[in-house]
Amino acid sequence: MPVPFPFSAIVGQEEMKLALLIGAVDSRIGGVLVFGDRGTGKSTAIRALAALLPKMKVVADCRYGCDPDAEVGVLCAECRGSRSETTPFKTKQVPVPVVDLPLGATEDRVIGALDLEMALTRGEKAFEPGLLARAHRGFLYIDEVNLLEDHLVDALLDVAASGENLVEREGLSVRHPARFVLIGSGNPEEGELRPQLLDRFGLSVEVRTPQDLQTRVQVVRLRDEYERDPAAFTEKWKRKDAKVRKRITDAQALLPEIEVNDQALEQAARLCMALGTDGLRGELTLIRACRALAALEGDKSVEVKHLRRLAPPALRHRLRRDPLDESGSTARVDRVVQELFPA
Template sequence: MVFPFSAIVGQDEMKTAILIAAVDPSVGGVLVFGDRGTGKSTAVRALAALLPPMRAVVGCPYHCDPASANTSCAHCAAQKKLNGARRTERVPVPVVDLPLGATEDRVVGALDLERALSRGVKAFEPGLLARAHRGFLYIDEVNLLEDHLVDLLIDVASSGENVLEREGLSVRHPARFVLVGSGNPEEGELRPQLLDRFGLSVEVTTPRDLAVRVEVIRRRDAFDRDEAAFLRHWSPQDAKVRRRIVAAKACLARVQVPDALLECAARLCISLGTDGLRGELTLIRAARALAALDGDELLSTSHLRRVAPLALRHRLRRNPLDDSGSSVRVGKAIEELLGL
């Protein structure tokens, strides 16, 4: 059983980032870096229980969206041609773990050896990327991931498609997922190319407040002693968070973004010297999702201020003349441009 999301004590920034990614996957994923034992993996794995089911094509190995006309795989196209329509079902949103020791075949898929040996048929066995389509791909200790897998993830994340050409197989299938990574910066840095693929970045630290630490211990101990009772106790709170996500998804398209706030976002990124325009786009998308979570249909500077550190702190160039952290630099820029 998984520890309930709503029972996690503190770490509000991390929980906010995860909820934003759940509401709007186009934000681009979440990177959670910080001390060991601060609930990083717990929060991500608890996400699966929060997400409302999604509609998918029956029997599709990639659980394609039946409402989408241009993201279907070969299986769905064949079913539609044969039957004239595609049967659908509701399935859980996938939250897939990518282990550090995973082979490339396990990640991208490979030849189905059982069918090849027993029937002499070359068939594709989908990998973790196929399972993660329309869901979340989680990598614990992402900064320790092998370089060849990093390169592979960068390619798939940018194209939204997995292409496999080997052993006489030629397979192409959709692979759009929210990338979620966690790690400890003391164990190594993340490659810049992969770091840029994360929309939001969260820094978590060990709580210093005595009352918070005591409550963490109390809840974890209660969960370990009687998981079923603990889950029953927190089920209403998790259901409330789930309803909030569903309402935010429905509200997202109605959130209006005034031109003045687009200008604020651009000025903030110029002030911080971020490269490219991905910072502004992520900032606006994340702020819009946060507004939807709050039930607001008009974006405000308050929303921008709350998500700016998440969207921009990992996009700053290193300044050898400034030894302050990226969070401090973002905070100063927000104070100067948006006020307190």
């Protein structure tokens, strides 16, 4: 198995790295969409984050990786049936799953299907979990997400909305938890994302090819050093990655204590009203992301500086298209932020 590039060694692309860290701190944000030029480190950053995350505790014999400390309603049917107040679950530590969803995957491969081996050898109907089950409590990564087939998009929308995957086929009826952080990347030149799926992403990040000489040289130098000896390069950056990992775990512990006062809520709502975003998902995502950012920075409450910083990634993909405004969505968000929250 190849050694992933260290997260802390990624040069530039600060907005993308921050969005991924926020998604790791609070999975309820709804995932991260990374759109931009080819060769700008999108997939590298996502795989690096996976290697960075601390291990998680799961029920030892659970096929879905249920959290032994979770409420009964969140557990799968097998764990609910075996839960006992007197006998705790047997647990183990496993890496946080990061599951790739290939563009050519069949629907059975994604949502799960009848276990043919069990059916043929034992004559029993059994469920074979799919990629959504494997991604539970982790990350589901879709490269070139804008090229994903419509029937898979529909399946993802259903699961993203409910946090559960319902499979009914070949006489089977199975319901299991499937709560994951959806990470998508792609090149906008190759096609647009369906609006229904676009709205499900909590944060949208734009990445561009670096235009300054020093940054480009540094990227090439570090990548060349990594490719010549991945193990030695990873060891060299091990301490810095450990600091980022501790920052994530500290933020996760601090997250429930972060205050969001009425003033912050009003500022977020005023911002979304000025931009004309549809629905209330913009405000909810913005507040959740700002709470995670405050936790990452060790602050006690959500402040204007957090709203100003996260308004573009939280709202740029929720704007209606204005044919009379030639500026991009990011420029429109920045303009309104400057009007409402002048520095």
